Amino acid sequence: MATSTVSASVNTEIKxxxxxxxxxxxxxxxxxxxxxxxxxxxxxxxxxxNTADHQAAGDDSxxxxxxxxxxxxxxxxxPLANMSPADIKxxxxxxxx
Numbered sequence: 001m002a003t004s005t006v007s008a009s010v011n012t013e014i015k016x017x018x019x020x021x022x023x024x025x026x027x028x029x030x031x032x033x034x035x036x037x038x039x040x041x042x043x044x045x046x047x048x049x050n051t052a053d054h055q056a057a058g059d060d061s062x063x064x065x066x067x068x069x070x071x072x073x074x075x076x077x078x079p080l081a082n083m084s085p086a087d088i089k090x091x092x093x094x095x096x097x
Contacts, residue, residue, distance in 0.1 A: 016094075018087060020093075020094055067088065068085070
């Protein structure tokens with residue numbers, strides 16, 4: 001079977017986060033992309049993902065609000081105190097919790 005290369009541009013920070021998560025799951029970007037394309041070819045179903053919903057829900061979640069309250073108690077000259085909410089989310093996503 002002949003193969004072709006599929007290329008896409010993604011945000012560098014997202015690529016780093018996804019690479020880490022894929023490694024944790026024991027898979028690769030190639031395997032995920034091939035599975036997605038196989039699924040679309042077999043079913044005609046194109047999965048839709050609404051990232052705006054995920055981002056909005058995360059900012060309003062009880063856990064996020066508690067994190068922001070905790071952040072307010074941290075001394076001002078620490079890295080966490082100077083990070084934006086998005087930076088904190090990225091930092092926590094990169095950690096094995």
